[in-house]
Amino acid sequence: MYRAYKTGDGNYKDLKGFCKVTTLEEVSKHDYKLTPGIYVGARDVEYGEFQFEEKIEELRIKLLEQFEESNRLQERIKEDLEGLY
Structure with missing residues (x-):
């Protein structure tokens, strides 16, 4: 995941419950809290x-x-x- 994101080769995609790229604007909306669940969410079961x-x-x-x-x-x-x- 990290390499796919870092190299920008197009293979990266957000995975609900695992990883997500977010913006500084979105982080500021959450009072700069970096709790992963706020952004990543929970996978659907x-x-x-x-x-x-x-x-x-x-x-x-x-x-x-x-x-x-x-x-x-x-x-x-x-x-x-x-x-x-």
């Missing part, structure tokens, strides 16, 4: 409603399992600490 709901459910189950594991480890640490005295 297409999820069907079913896929999205399925993924959320999968993540919810995984998170609950991790909570259980965290609680188990916390109890084990408490027991180990109590065993020191």
Whole structure:
């Protein structure tokens, strides 16, 4: 990307969510903030409603399992600490 932009060989193009050439005018409109997301944006991700709901459910189950594991480890640490005295 950098070389394509720097050499000006015509191969450079903005890629949403990855890179973008902007103007000083646009940067000034954003109070000279250089946070990439302001200019680059986020790439479009297409999820069907079913896929999205399925993924959320999968993540919810995984998170609950991790909570259980965290609680188990916390109890084990408490027991180990109590065993020191």
